[in-house]
Amino acid sequence: MNFDFRQKPIELKTAVIAVIFGIVIGGILMLVSKHDPFKIYAVLFNGAFGDKFALASSLRWTIPLLFTGVASAIAFRGGMFNIGVEGQMYLGALAGALTGIYLTGLSSWVHIPLIILASALAGMAWAFVPALLKVRYNASEVVTTLMLNYVAIYLTDYLVKYYFIAKGSYGQTIITDQIQKSARMPSLIHATQLHAGLLIGILFVVLFYFLIKKSKLGYEISISGINPEFARYGGVSVNRVRMSVMLISGAVAGVGGAVEVMGITWRFMSHFSPNFGFDGILASLLGGNTPIGVLLGALFMGSLKAGALTVERSTDVSRSLATIIQGVIICFVSARYLMARFPVSKWLDGFKRNNRRRNSDEPH
């Protein structure tokens, strides 16, 4: 497998081409299933940007991706392919929910920071396991983090089902009680799901910027990610850097889970995340693992999600459309060989050169 992209940032050009390919191939699939792609894409666009409610929905779906995007980006920058963001998010969500339920009589100004702290610690603890396996035994973090996702999802299910199940719930429902009022995120726009978690998400992007661009640790993270041998040679403890990025990454992912609980669900729910973790990875890759890139990537993915939900509501095209578009994008972003096969910019250059040659031949 080629994980080259964790070390080399993706160029903007590559990201844009990948997105265009995704949209075109999505359109072809719609044609095949006898839908008018222009009409469907119009619905999708309206659902994402059409009015105040559409915009609010896009931003609502952007929030968790800001956290998972930042979490992925930090790890990738340090050369750790943490695909366990999803699992770390579940642990964070449960820890946050429990803190939100069982701590009472606090003001929001105290309660919410405590929840953030608890969820960060939980996410961090979950990321500590693969980080330790990596630095101690050189176990591939790709495998361990991926596997631990399943463990996290079912472990939280188990804990809720046997210890924290909501009063009066029955059957297969695995949910906790609701969190205290003081633990809930205020809404940003009335009658929409857009909540103040957006501000926290943006704050994390800003913190990510300062970490990577200004701090000594950030410098060591970047260099270790690009060339660990060089970092070691320069006196950087690469293992310490790897441990740090995993812990920070896990913490950010954990907070993302708690913010989802505080802003949307108000309780821990089994399988609450529609793959926020993996969407965050994609947002990060699309954005070249840079702070501004993650922000844009998360906005794109969030809008796509909001649009796809509208498409599903108002047409008979499934929301899987968004998944297909994402899938194609992933292929094009990760498969650099494929991009080398479609060197669009080179074709353009060649075209120009041929024209020039033809023009210069004419006088003869």
Next chain:
Amino acid sequence: MAAAVEMRNITKKFPGVTANQNVNFRAEWGQIHGLIGENGAGKTTLMKILYGMEQPDEGEIFIDGTPAVLSSPKEAIKRNIGMVHQHFTLVPSLTVAENITMAKPTLRNGLIDLKKAAEIVFEMGERFGLKLDPYVPVKQLPVGLQQRVEILKALYLGADILIMDEPTAVLTPQEITQLFVTLKSLKEQGKTIILITHKLKELMNATDVITVMRSGQIVGHMETRNSSEEEIARMMVGKDVQLRIDKKMPAFGKEVLTLKGITHYDKRGVKILDGITFSVREGEIVGIAGVQGNGQTELIEVIAGLKEFQGGELILNGRSVSNSTSPMQRRHMGLGHVAEDRQTMGAALDASILENFMMGGHHGQWYRRGMFLRYKRAEEIAWEQIRHFDVRTSDIRLPARSLSGGNLQKLIIAREMFLNPLVLIAAQPTRGVDIGASQFIHRKLIEMRDEGKAVLLISNELSEIMSLSDRVLVIYNGSIVGETTPEKSTEEEIGLWMAGIRSASRRTL
């Protein structure tokens, strides 16, 4: 008679550089043709075009008078062109015969016939004077013989025109002499050899005709016997060059780096360093000569803290250093390190020039403020040093990949010297660096020594060791087998040590 190779008006552009500009290159049959130029002069690109590895943007190629379209090495081989690369393309675990016949296996009933392969190798060895045991695995051969396998491989595929890219880089002086004898006998059989090199001396010794390239163009073409080293050096660089290095009388101080019986085993438990003992004093350059792969890399990495030692004692600036002393601590104790391989260890090519410059220094107080780094300040310092070391770049925010080999090496040396070490390990400080830059680097190393710093110089270039060192140690098979000074010994004598011959004869005496 038609020329063996004629390349007309070859132009090849890469993004940002013109590697070849209207190059007209001609090589006759039955000659050894030297192609010389500084790094980045375009000689390797030109030869890659001839071997079909690169396609020219413009121009035509004629082989033996007929036009050739060389779209791949396969096509080039069809036109009887062979190339021996600087880095060998052999499979170490396979035998000599298997390696040589790999591209065109000898078959019997559709199965590979190794006996026939061995016969062919034997017969070719007789014919070309390149004798080899066909049944020995390549990994058991010394580098000089591995190169012989490469040459036979090209000849087996029918090469009449043989391109050799820097063939002497990994050889001992004796092996180099042997190689030139071989090339001469190939020439006498009517073959054409194109020798890419940047070493003047061997060019003068081995070639019939010389073509000099500078910044993508051919600037000179002459018969070897009608030219001189000075003349060619001037053509390569475009100005007069001083080939000799002036040094002040040494003033040695106290020992700042001492190794006592350092032993190192690799992961498989093979002894790589065997009781290495030596010291380097203030104001002294100690050169370690040796054929590549005799433990130099491990020695450097043990001193720098990148590999552990299993026995012996390492003392840096009067303090004992253990395996748990991290590379950072060693740097704080006054160790600097110009890495042997600048692309994989000495730099991060995808990081910016600035970030590359900051490495190591970022631990200290120059541009660190607590948890943060002051990039503005770092940038000022970097520019200052970059100007001082004449690193040519327009923007230090570009990736280090954008620098040429010589400029990258100057950047690395600038960084390590800025950190003001007491002891500098300078490993292959001028490998693949052009004359201008390598002279500059040599001057800087001498300056350091004159300021009373210690330099441990490790180089595969014996002439570099001889011209810079105050004391020369020879490493062979993980041990120091000889110690001398450049005044006391000749390159030939040291060459014998490097080949392990003198220590062997000592044992028999």
